[in-house]
Amino acid sequence: MQHVKVLNDSEVEEVKEGQTRTKDRARCLIDMVKKKGAAASEKFICKLSERDPTLYSKLELDSHPAQQPSVPQQESRPAGPVPWMIPSTPEFVSHTQETEAGSIYKIEDKARRQRLALIINNIEFKKPEMRRNGAQQDQEQMKKLLEELGYSVELHNNQSAQEMESTLILFSQREEHTKSDSTFVVLMSHGVRDGICGKLSDNEKTDILKTDKIFNIFNTKNCAGLRGKPKVIIIQACRGGGDGHAWVSASTEPPVPVENPLEDDCLKKEHKEKDFICFCSSTPDTKSWRDPVKGTIFIQRLVETFCKNACRDHIEELFRKVQSAFQDFQLQMPTRERTTLLKKFYLFPGN
Numbered sequence: 001m002q003h004v005k006v007l008n009d010s011e012v013e014e015v016k017e018g019q020t021r022t023k024d025r026a027r028c029l030i031d032m033v034k035k036k037g038a039a040a041s042e043k044f045i046c047k048l049s050e051r052d053p054t055l056y057s058k059l060e061l062d063s064h065p066a067q068q069p070s071v072p073q074q075e076s077r078p079a080g081p082v083p084w085m086i087p088s089t090p091e092f093v094s095h096t097q098e099t100e101a102g103s104i105y106k107i108e109d110k111a112r113r114q115r116l117a118l119i120i121n122n123i124e125f126k127k128p129e130m131r132r133n134g135a136q137q138d139q140e141q142m143k144k145l146l147e148e149l150g151y152s153v154e155l156h157n158n159q160s161a162q163e164m165e166s167t168l169i170l171f172s173q174r175e176e177h178t179k180s181d182s183t184f185v186v187l188m189s190h191g192v193r194d195g196i197c198g199k200l201s202d203n204e205k206t207d208i209l210k211t212d213k214i215f216n217i218f219n220t221k222n223c224a225g226l227r228g229k230p231k232v233i234i235i236q237a238c239r240g241g242g243d244g245h246a247w248v249s250a251s252t253e254p255p256v257p258v259e260n261p262l263e264d265d266c267l268k269k270e271h272k273e274k275d276f277i278c279f280c281s282s283t284p285d286t287k288s289w290r291d292p293v294k295g296t297i298f299i300q301r302l303v304e305t306f307c308k309n310a311c312r313d314h315i316e317e318l319f320r321k322v323q324s325a326f327q328d329f330q331l332q333m334p335t336r337e338r339t340t341l342l343k344k345f346y347l348f349p350g351n
Helices: 009-018 021-035 039-050 053-058 090-099 135-148 163-174 175-179 211-217 297-308 315-324
Strands: 116-121 154-158 185-190 195-197 209-211 229-235 276-280 335-336
Touching: 039 163, 116 135, 116 209, 135 154, 135 185, 135 297, 154 163, 163 185, 163 195, 163 211, 185 209, 209 211, 211 229, 229 297, 276 315, 297 315, 297 335
Parallel strands: 116 154, 116 185, 185 229, 229 276
Antiparallel strands: 195 209, 276 335
């Protein structure tokens, strides 16, 4: 399917590595091809007849059954210049909104909404040797990405922890949020396990903005304008000095611990922390890696994934695909944290 241009590289990887059982891979492949329309399905059937004539005959694929009503999906776009970000087709948007109305966040009309996003990017620090070379590239790419998604971007550079906190508070109270359907908050700096370094930081204990403070500023109580709306927090920062990889036996995989912390909030009429998703560039206690010219590996792969897949995937699936893109980079693994989204959040670029 790849060599006949039905599937791209990331889709092939998803089929191969996203499923463990053969029948699950087959189902994933079939579902993926069906979404691409009649032309892709015909190519699939043709290849199946060449590879396994017996199965082809059993399935009676040459009997030309009556055509079933088509389900609008994100189709391959016509030939021509490739846009920086692939937009969602109007058909896909309307179909998704109709069939998943109860399980997706409402997207406000493009003509009336006032989406805002915030980027805080610390490049220069009190100690010159702490300068984050390449971080300017991350800033430009993230700003362009958010603008392509329909957000007006507020940008700040080189702030102390106190200044970052003040910026976040002021941003959380912007009147435009009442006319928006969501927000993005992007913080890029050096970091420690549970916080982000301000420009005055010279060790892991000085000038640190605690991650908890970010969630507190935007929670249900303190940020009424974004109550019930998706709040996406992206943090590009080291979270420790570990390398993020381990040497393991090729024959025995260690068990993966599962954490499932639950908080009882039964006395409150509304959850204090809800509709968040936080995506960190690395797991706790490990480093995040940055190219001094191109910028961080995390932002590079996040932008690339969003540009290709935001047209059809909701935010959690996009983040999963970013994580999948790090399978070949064992020094770092992005992680989703404090996710309290109650529904799917589609960005529907271009709509």
